[in-house]
Amino acid sequence: MKHLIVIAGIVCLPVSQAGVLEYGASLDQSVWKLVSDSPIECRLEHVIPGWGKGAFVSHAGKNVNMGFELKPLRPQARIQTVSVRSLPPSWHPGIAESGISKVRFYKQFDGYVSGQAAWTMLDELEGGYTPSFLFRDWYHQNQPVTVSISSVGFRTTYQNFLSCMQGLLPYSFDDIAFTILNYEKNSEDLTPYSQRRLAMIAAYLKADPQLDLVLVDGYTDSMGPSWPNQLLSDKRAKSVKKFFTDLGVDEKRVKTEGHGEKQHVATNDTERGRETNRRVVISMQRWTPPTLADAGKTASR
Structure with a gap:
C-alpha cells in the first residue's frame, strides 16, 4: 500500500x-x-x-x-x-x-x-x-x-x-589565514615551529590559485640600531615571499613590507618578549560566497 x-x-x-x-x-x-x-x-x-x-x-x-x-x-x-x-x-x-x-x-x-x-x-x-x-x-x-x-x-x-x-x-584556510612566524635571535632563520607553519601555508597557496592577496609584514625587536633593524625586517619579509615564489606562487599575489622596531607586541626588556617581537605576520585574503549558515541567520531575523 x-x-x-x-x-x-x-x-x-x-x-x-x-x-x-x-x-x-x-x-x-x-x-x-x-x-x-x-x-x-x-x-x-x-x-x-x-x-x-x-x-x-x-x-x-x-x-x-x-x-x-x-x-x-x-x-x-x-x-x-x-x-x-x-x-x-x-x-x-x-x-x-x-x-x-x-x-x-x-x-x-x-x-x-x-x-x-x-x-x-x-x-x-x-x-x-x-x-x-x-x-x-x-x-x-x-x-x-x-x-x-x-x-x-x-x-x-x-x-x-x-x-x-x-x-x-588536514587544515583549512581559516587555520592559516593569519599566522605569526618567529625567528631565532639575530638571525634570518625561523624557529622550527614557524618553519612547519610556513610549509603548511606554502602547500595551501600552491593548491589554491584563487587566493586574492598574501600580505607579509616583517618586524624586529629593539636590540641594536634602528636602521639595521628596519633592513632586517624587510629582508625577513622578502625571504618569506621568495620561499613562496620558488614553489611556483605568482609573485604578484604576495606583498611585503618591513616595519623594523615598530608595533611591538611584547616588552623588549626580556628575552621572551624580544623573541615574540622578532616576527613575520602572514595574512591572506579571499572572497567567500555566502554560506547556508548565513542563510539560517537571515531566516531567523
Missing part, C-alpha cells in the same frame, strides 16, 4: 502518480565528473537535465566534512522543508523506497545535505539506488516535484572522489 509523504504540512504525491514533475538524467544522459581534484577541494558533479546539477563536495580541514549541494537553474523562491528519499532500481521490483533525511531549503541559496545523510546518499548510489528530493515547486504553482540523482556511471568516478578525499590537506 502506498502512502502519501507529508512535508511541513504539504502533501506530496508518490512519484508513481500523475501530476508530479520529475527531473532526472536518463540512461544515456547520466554523467558523473570529478570537476575538482585538489588538496583543498574534491567535487563530484552530476547534471540534472532541465533542473540544474548536484555535487558531492569535501574540503581541506581538520574534521571530516562532506556534503551534497543541489544547485537549481533558478534560485530557491522560498524557505521550505524537503524530503530526501532513496528509490530502488528498476531491476529490483518490489523493494520499497526509504527515507534518508529531511532538509531545509533556504530562499536564494542552494539546497544542501550534510553529515551522515550525505554519506547515506553515496551508499545508496553505490548500491544502484536513486536519491531523490521531493518538494513543492513555487515556479510551477506549487506542483509536487521529484528531483532525482542517477546512479548510472557513478561507481567508477566515485572511487576517484574517495582517492581525492584521501589527499585533502
Whole structure:
C-alpha cells in the first residue's frame, strides 16, 4: 500500500502518480565528473537535465566534512522543508523506497545535505539506488516535484572522489589565514615551529590559485640600531615571499613590507618578549560566497 509523504504540512504525491514533475538524467544522459581534484577541494558533479546539477563536495580541514549541494537553474523562491528519499532500481521490483533525511531549503541559496545523510546518499548510489528530493515547486504553482540523482556511471568516478578525499590537506584556510612566524635571535632563520607553519601555508597557496592577496609584514625587536633593524625586517619579509615564489606562487599575489622596531607586541626588556617581537605576520585574503549558515541567520531575523 502506498502512502502519501507529508512535508511541513504539504502533501506530496508518490512519484508513481500523475501530476508530479520529475527531473532526472536518463540512461544515456547520466554523467558523473570529478570537476575538482585538489588538496583543498574534491567535487563530484552530476547534471540534472532541465533542473540544474548536484555535487558531492569535501574540503581541506581538520574534521571530516562532506556534503551534497543541489544547485537549481533558478534560485530557491522560498524557505521550505524537503524530503530526501532513496528509490530502488528498476531491476529490483518490489523493494520499497526509504527515507534518508529531511532538509531545509533556504530562499536564494542552494539546497544542501550534510553529515551522515550525505554519506547515506553515496551508499545508496553505490548500491544502484536513486536519491531523490521531493518538494513543492513555487515556479510551477506549487506542483509536487521529484528531483532525482542517477546512479548510472557513478561507481567508477566515485572511487576517484574517495582517492581525492584521501589527499585533502588536514587544515583549512581559516587555520592559516593569519599566522605569526618567529625567528631565532639575530638571525634570518625561523624557529622550527614557524618553519612547519610556513610549509603548511606554502602547500595551501600552491593548491589554491584563487587566493586574492598574501600580505607579509616583517618586524624586529629593539636590540641594536634602528636602521639595521628596519633592513632586517624587510629582508625577513622578502625571504618569506621568495620561499613562496620558488614553489611556483605568482609573485604578484604576495606583498611585503618591513616595519623594523615598530608595533611591538611584547616588552623588549626580556628575552621572551624580544623573541615574540622578532616576527613575520602572514595574512591572506579571499572572497567567500555566502554560506547556508548565513542563510539560517537571515531566516531567523
